[in-house]
Amino acid sequence: xxxxxxxxxxxxxxxxxxxxxxxxxxxxxxxxxxxxxxxxxxxxxxxxxxxxxxxxxxxxxxxxxxxxxxxxxxxxxxxxxxxxxxxxxxxxxxxxxxxxxxxxxxxxxxxxxxxxxxxxxxxxxxxxxxxxxxxxxxxxxxxxxxxxxxxxxxxxxxxxxxxxxxxxxxxxxxxxxxxxxxxxxxxxxxxxxxxxxxxxxxxxxxxxxxxxxxxxxxxxxxxxxxxxxxxxxxxxxxxxxxx
Amino acid sequence: xxxxxxxxxxxxxxxxxxxxxxxxxxxxxxxxxxxxxxxxxxxxxxxxxxxxxxxxxxxxxxxxxxxxxxxxxxxxxxxxxxxxxxxxxxxxxxxxxxxxxxxxxxxxxxxxxxxxxxxxxxxxxxxxxxxxxxxxxxxxxxxxxxxxxxxxxxxxxxxxxxxxxxxxxxxxxxxxxxxxxxxxxxxxxxxxxxxxxxxxxxxxxxxxxxxxxxxxxxxxxxxxxxxxxxxxxxxxxxxxxxxxxxxxxxxxxxxxxxxxxxxxxxxxxxxxxxxxxxxxxxxxxxxxxxxxxxxxxxxxxxxxxxxxxxxxxxxxxxxxxxxxxxxxxxxxxxxxxxxxxxxxx
Numbered sequence: 001x002x003x004x005x006x007x008x009x010x011x012x013x014x015x016x017x018x019x020x021x022x023x024x025x026x027x028x029x030x031x032x033x034x035x036x037x038x039x040x041x042x043x044x045x046x047x048x049x050x051x052x053x054x055x056x057x058x059x060x061x062x063x064x065x066x067x068x069x070x071x072x073x074x075x076x077x078x079x080x081x082x083x084x085x086x087x088x089x090x091x092x093x094x095x096x097x098x099x100x101x102x103x104x105x106x107x108x109x110x111x112x113x114x115x116x117x118x119x120x121x122x123x124x125x126x127x128x129x130x131x132x133x134x135x136x137x138x139x140x141x142x143x144x145x146x147x148x149x150x151x152x153x154x155x156x157x158x159x160x161x162x163x164x165x166x167x168x169x170x171x172x173x174x175x176x177x178x179x180x181x182x183x184x185x186x187x188x189x190x191x192x193x194x195x196x197x198x199x200x201x202x203x204x205x206x207x208x209x210x211x212x213x214x215x216x217x218x219x220x221x222x223x224x225x226x227x228x229x230x231x232x233x234x235x236x237x238x239x240x241x242x243x
Numbered sequence: 244x245x246x247x248x249x250x251x252x253x254x255x256x257x258x259x260x261x262x263x264x265x266x267x268x269x270x271x272x273x274x275x276x277x278x279x280x281x282x283x284x285x286x287x288x289x290x291x292x293x294x295x296x297x298x299x300x301x302x303x304x305x306x307x308x309x310x311x312x313x314x315x316x317x318x319x320x321x322x323x324x325x326x327x328x329x330x331x332x333x334x335x336x337x338x339x340x341x342x343x344x345x346x347x348x349x350x351x352x353x354x355x356x357x358x359x360x361x362x363x364x365x366x367x368x369x370x371x372x373x374x375x376x377x378x379x380x381x382x383x384x385x386x387x388x389x390x391x392x393x394x395x396x397x398x399x400x401x402x403x404x405x406x407x408x409x410x411x412x413x414x415x416x417x418x419x420x421x422x423x424x425x426x427x428x429x430x431x432x433x434x435x436x437x438x439x440x441x442x443x444x445x446x447x448x449x450x451x452x453x454x455x456x457x458x459x460x461x462x463x464x465x466x467x468x469x470x471x472x473x474x475x476x477x478x479x480x481x482x483x484x485x486x487x488x489x490x491x492x493x494x495x496x497x498x499x500x501x502x503x504x505x506x507x508x509x510x511x512x513x514x515x516x517x518x519x520x521x522x523x524x525x526x527x528x529x530x531x532x533x534x535x536x537x538x539x540x541x542x543x544x545x546x547x548x549x550x551x552x553x554x555x556x557x558x559x560x561x562x563x564x565x566x567x568x569x570x571x572x573x574x575x576x577x578x579x580x581x582x583x584x585x586x587x588x
Contacts, residue, residue: 037496037503040402040472042444058466061473062498088498091472097499120463 007100008033041093047134048090053126059118060087066114066124072107081107083114083128090131098135103144105132148175154221158214161207165192166200245332246271246316247582248348250323250525253281254305254568255560256354258575259582260315261308266583270315271348273337275521277320279306281356283568286380289387290435291568292427293458298387301568322521326351326528332555332586349586350555351529352578353539354571355521357561360410360418360514367480368409368512375490376481376510379405379429386435391443393509395488400508402444403436404492405429406478411515412450418515420536423565425513426453430465432511437469445471446507448478448494476503481510516565529556538564549578557582 012029048054064084067073072081081104089098105128114124152171157163169188173180180188192198199205207213249260252274263270278284280302283291288298309315318337325336325345332349362370362378370376374394377385385391393400407429411422426449433445452473454462465471478494489506496503518537526533531551534540539562542552549557559578560571 035501037499037501038505040444040446040474040505042470042472045470058470059463061466062475085498092474092496094499 008035037094039093041095044090044093044095044098044131044134048127048130051130051133053123054130056122057087057090057127057130059120059122060084060091060127061120062088063119065117065119066122069113069117071111071113072109078104078107080104083108083124086128086131087122087124090134095138098131102132102135103146105135145176148172158217160204161210161213162205164200164204165197167204244269244586245347245349247350247352247586248273248333248335248346249352249354251281251354251356251521251560251562252276252279252319253354253356253560253571254283254302255356255562255566255571255575255578256281256352257302257305257309258572259352259354259559259579260575261305262576262579263583264309264312264314266579267314268583268586271318271346272309272315273318273321273323275320275322279309279317279319282359282380286359287384287387289383290431292424292431293454293461295431295434295461305572323525323528350557350582352557352559352575352582353522353525353529353531353551353562354559354575354578355525355562356519357516357522357565358519360416360422360517362409362512362514364416365409365413365512368406368478368510369481369483369490370512373481373483373490375400375488375508376512379425379432379511379513382432382511386432389439391436391440393488398508399440400443402446402507403433403509403511404478404505404507405433405445405447405511405513406492407447407449407513408477409512409514410517418517418536420515420565421453422513422515423453423455424567425515427458427461427567429511429513430454430462430471433471434461434465434469437471445469447471447473448476448492449473450475450477474498474503516561519562522562525562529553531556536564538562547581549574549581555582555585557585
């Protein structure tokens with residue numbers, strides 16, 4: 001049977017190993033990590049509960065009504081976006097598993113169907129976003145290609161106040177260490193040129209009076225980044241009550 | 244009129260006796276133990292679900308209504324050894340210590356109740372072997388005295404698990420029925436502990452939560468106001484952690500679809516309800532039909548749940564199946580009325 005859960009495969013890899021002049025580097029052993037879950041922790045739930053918007057987390061009883069109607073989960077087919085599951089992982093404090101969804105969790109489009117339908121009055125949309133904040137603040141999420149793209153996009157936009165597609169593409173390629181075949185580049189370049197979006201470098205579009213706007217936005221972004229570095233506040237002991 | 248015999252001094256029997264006395268009917272209340280009050284008194288129940296009222300507040304008024312009444316003849320520490328039908332009712336032999344007396348009674352109310360399942364029979368949970376695995380009826384007494392401590396070392400627990408359906412819904416022990424009380428009582432205990440000791444984390448392992456009807460409120464409150472956590476899955480076995488005294492509950496978290504082995508300081512077993520020994524004896528003596536589960540079977544459980552179908556024999560309380568105290572009290576009233584009508588016919 002093929003191993004579906006690739007994240008559980010642990011490979012003992014020897015990068016460079018020579019024995020009596022013979023190169024024997026490579027994968028020496030493959031293990032499956034144990035899937036036994038051995039702890040229950042109230043830390044995550046306590047933190048989420050203490051935040052505005054996270055206070056209804058204790059109500060969830062895992063019926064799945066939210067996920068059943070979730071447009072991300074069903075309409076867009078992003079089945080790994082499962083609000084019910086995120087809430088459960090936070091409730092039992094299974095951070096390691098939760099961390100795997102650190103990026104997915106932000107894909108919510110706040111349609112709020114889940115909030116409308118929840119039989120227990122869980123503010124699912126808010127709770128899920130609060131769990132996302134927890135992951136972000138605890139630095140639990142490793143940077144993904146999507147993160148790097150977001151960063152490049154923001155920088156690009158901040159530069160002149162209007163997107164420079166060609167520059168964004170170049171930056172992204174550099175960040176990911178990718179090389180697009182020349183034929184593909186020509187095809188894209190032609191499309192950008194005919195649509196008038198190949199104005200890059202000194203010919204790029206500019207937004208009038210952007211300098212001041214940029215300053216304001218930068219200041220705000222820095223402020224937000226600083227806030228994110230604030231360590232997760234510890235909830236009071238036994239904060240298990242309250243809504 | 245010969246007295247009406249009420250067999251069993253638990254909530255149902257007390258309620259039947261109190262009603263018969265208020266009707267002016269001579270009543271003979273026979274109880275096997277040396278005290279009245281049944282299981283709630285025997286195990287020092289703390290607060291009663293779902294209203295979280297102290298057990299004394301519920302039981303004491305019932306006891307008051309039967310003590311010191313001229314209509315009520317009380318026989319404690321007494322068992323029934325023989326019952327024969329006569330022209331006017333039954334002739335019964337009552338044995339206490341080493342004396343046996345024979346009495347004529349006009350009708351009989353069987354309020355012989357239930358016994359808690361003996362958790363040692365679910366040997367995989369280690370009850371009786373590990374001191375920190377408790378039966379929830381024992382925890383009742385601990386909560387009642389506000390002494391929730393690990394029996395092994397006398398230290399307060401940091402994390403407690405409740406295992407529901409121990410000896411219920413389980414063909415391995417021959418008890419496929421639901422005890423109806425286990426969920427509510429376990430949740431109530433978790434709430435009581437979280438109220439007094441919010442530093443203790445409470446987890447309930449469940450297959451389904453059956454806090455039926457208006458009792459649902461207790462379940463919701465336990466989550467929303469007291470932070471009791473619910474994990475879906477039936478624990479397979481309890482072991483002791485290597486080199487330590489903590490218990491390890493092995494199970495499957497069916498929401499994670501993943502095996503779990505979680506340490507706990509104390510594990511509480513929600514033991515089910517079985518027909519009481521008195522119920523089995525009474526069924527034999529009066530030739531009352533018994534269902535496959537061993538509980539007494541009313542002739543028409545929907546139309547007349549307190550009638551046995553045998554003239555002059557009536558049922559009340561958990562003798563006919565797992566029952567909450569309010570239901571037992573109500574059935575006591577119904578059985579009293581039916582027995583009274585029969586005795587006066």
